[in-house]
Amino acid sequence: MSLTDRTKASDVSLNTDLYELTMAQGFWESGLAEDRACFNVFFRENPFGGGYAVACGMGQIADLVENFVFEREDIDYLAGIDAPGGGRMFKPEFLDFLSTFRMDVTIHAVPEGDLVFPREPMVRVEGPIIACQLLETALLNLVNFQTLVATKTARIVHAAQGHPVSDFGLRRAQGPDGGLAVARASYIAGASSTSNVLAGKIYGIPVFGTHAHSWVMAFPSELEAFRAFAKSSPKNCVLLLDTYDVHQGIRNAITVAKEMEAAGERLAAIRIDSGDLARLSKETRKAFDEAGLPYVKISVSNDLEEYTIQSLFAQGAPIDSFGVGTKLATCDPQPSLGGVYKLSAMRPAGSGEWVPTIKLSEQMYKRTIPGIQHVLRFCDPAGSPAGDMILDDAYDTGDHSLSVDILDPVTTYDMSGLEAHELLECVVVDGARAKEPDSIEVAKERCRESLMRLDPSYKRFLNPQAYPVGMERGLADLRQRLARAEHAGSGRARL
Numbered sequence: 001m002s003l004t005d006r007t008k009a010s011d012v013s014l015n016t017d018l019y020e021l022t023m024a025q026g027f028w029e030s031g032l033a034e035d036r037a038c039f040n041v042f043f044r045e046n047p048f049g050g051g052y053a054v055a056c057g058m059g060q061i062a063d064l065v066e067n068f069v070f071e072r073e074d075i076d077y078l079a080g081i082d083a084p085g086g087g088r089m090f091k092p093e094f095l096d097f098l099s100t101f102r103m104d105v106t107i108h109a110v111p112e113g114d115l116v117f118p119r120e121p122m123v124r125v126e127g128p129i130i131a132c133q134l135l136e137t138a139l140l141n142l143v144n145f146q147t148l149v150a151t152k153t154a155r156i157v158h159a160a161q162g163h164p165v166s167d168f169g170l171r172r173a174q175g176p177d178g179g180l181a182v183a184r185a186s187y188i189a190g191a192s193s194t195s196n197v198l199a200g201k202i203y204g205i206p207v208f209g210t211h212a213h214s215w216v217m218a219f220p221s222e223l224e225a226f227r228a229f230a231k232s233s234p235k236n237c238v239l240l241l242d243t244y245d246v247h248q249g250i251r252n253a254i255t256v257a258k259e260m261e262a263a264g265e266r267l268a269a270i271r272i273d274s275g276d277l278a279r280l281s282k283e284t285r286k287a288f289d290e291a292g293l294p295y296v297k298i299s300v301s302n303d304l305e306e307y308t309i310q311s312l313f314a315q316g317a318p319i320d321s322f323g324v325g326t327k328l329a330t331c332d333p334q335p336s337l338g339g340v341y342k343l344s345a346m347r348p349a350g351s352g353e354w355v356p357t358i359k360l361s362e363q364m365y366k367r368t369i370p371g372i373q374h375v376l377r378f379c380d381p382a383g384s385p386a387g388d389m390i391l392d393d394a395y396d397t398g399d400h401s402l403s404v405d406i407l408d409p410v411t412t413y414d415m416s417g418l419e420a421h422e423l424l425e426c427v428v429v430d431g432a433r434a435k436e437p438d439s440i441e442v443a444k445e446r447c448r449e450s451l452m453r454l455d456p457s458y459k460r461f462l463n464p465q466a467y468p469v470g471m472e473r474g475l476a477d478l479r480q481r482l483a484r485a486e487h488a489g490s491g492r493a494r495l
């Protein structure tokens with residue numbers, strides 16, 4: 001099986017940045033091939049100014065790892081790349097090494113659909129340094145975008161207050177793969193359906209659709225267009241009212257709804273795609289109710305996102321469902337998550353001990369966290385997440401009653417008396433899946449439940465509370481010591 005069931009295995013390993021391959025060659029030549037490394041994926045700020053992110057893409061990590069092989073045609077391509085300064089970019093002996101390469105890493109990840117917060121590892125990769133390095137770009141490509149889309153969708157779904165939201169974004173998505181990723185991630189994060197038929201086939205997501213303005217324009221009159229659509233699709237008939245004039249559209253749709261009733265059918269819904277959606281939906285509801293058609297639902301679209309949906313309900317709009325395209329698929333107004341992949345420990349060949357590493361920066365907020373990190377999520381008695389603690393077992397003091405803030409070591413969080421569970425789960429062991437990935441239905445349910453349990457103060461759009469993510473005291477002390485041992489000018493230190 002491949003990432004999308006249509007990607008050739010040979011598309012997986014070359015779906016990377018060139019420098020991963022040149023670094024892999026360098027590690028191999030420098031005799032570091034047997035050294036082991038630990039990298040973490042994390043992001044530094046919640047997207048959209050929000051209080052959380054929804055982890056997504058994790059269900060495809062095992063596919064990525066198992067398909068990460070260099071086939072003959074890949075090796076031939078790499079062998080033919082010229083180095084700008086003369087000669088070939090890759091040496092034949094290194095290409096021989098790649099031809100039998102296996103991505104024998106071990107990976108822990110946040111369960112798909114669960115919540116994740118700034119600076120904590122959402123994916124941890126351990127293995128030979130070459131394998132870890134080669135995975136960077138593809139892994140970030142997989143989880144960054146889907147986590148961003150899932151978070152955007154969760155916000156839109158939150159604003160929709162239980163009313164169905166359908167992903168209409170394919171036509172505005174970032175290419176064919178982007179459209180598939182949007183459909184998958186948005187479904188996990190709470191969208192009820194997608195207009196993307198390929199996503200329906202590949203992932204089993206319910207598909208949904210109405211009709212376009214062109215349908216109405218193709219007939220001599222709107223009434224004839226509505227009649228023809230009702231005849232052709234009587235069991236899923238949603239009529240678009242705003243091609244010419246919504247009030248005329250309402251009258252024509254009521255006429256057709258009555259004709260459908262006489263034929264033993266029911267008009268499912270109408271859609272409004274322009275104008276004042278609050279005013280028009282109220283007028284539509286009133287007209288359909290007065291016509292004895294209270295069952296006809298009202299669906300709206302037109303550049304919607306969480307804030308417009310929230311405003312529509314604040315205006316009392318009687319809207320039943322939403323089609324959301326452009327701003328969901330493009331994650332407007334934040335086009336990327338900014339998730340990074342940072343080295344946090346090395347284990348030289350022949351050594352049994354991990355050496356924690358830190359990357360320093362003039363910008364304090366970019367200083368990394370060292371060690372073989374895992375995360376405890378502390379919850380209150382009602383199961384509501386109260387704070388996350390990053391730990392490295394080798395430096396654990398055993399006192400988990402408080403955690404130390406990552407940006408400000410003077411700030412601590414009281415975790416005493418709270419129940420904790422491990423956040424990261426093992427998904428890949430030595431290059432093979434540790435278990436079958438959760439189905440997207442399981443991930444969707446996990447997301448729903450996690451968001452339901454999350455305190456509203458983290459979910460509000462305006463000035464959400466910062467969720468406490470801290471380090472276990474021993475890890476915080478290790479980080480301080482490493483920072484002090486900084487090599488002058490190198491920006492990176494090891495104890």
Ligand SMILES: Nc1ncnc2c1ncn2[C@@H]1O[C@H](COP(=O)(O)OP(=O)(O)OP(=O)(O)O)[C@@H](O)[C@H]1O
Nearest residue numbers: 273274275276277278279301302303304308311312
């Ligand atoms: N009552 C409302 N309150 C807040 N925002 C609304 C309301 N009605 C519509 N909107 C939003 O306002 C934006 C612009 O709506 P407008 O009616 O100007 O659409 P338009 O795109 O200019 O129309 P058309 O699609 O015909 O070109 C859209 O994002 C729409 O979702």
Ligand SMILES: O=P(O)(O)OC[C@H]1O[C@H](OP(=O)(O)OP(=O)(O)O)[C@H](O)[C@@H]1O
Nearest residue numbers: 168273301302303304323324325326327
């Ligand atoms: O508005 P979105 O959230 O992107 O939802 C998808 C949009 O796609 C269709 O529009 P179309 O391609 O016909 O363009 P237009 O309605 O913007 O003219 C549809 O009528 C929605 O308005």
Ligand SMILES: O=C(O)c1cccnc1
Nearest residue numbers: 168195208209210211325
């Ligand atoms: O089915 C629809 O109404 C639809 C699908 C995609 C984009 N706009 C509308």
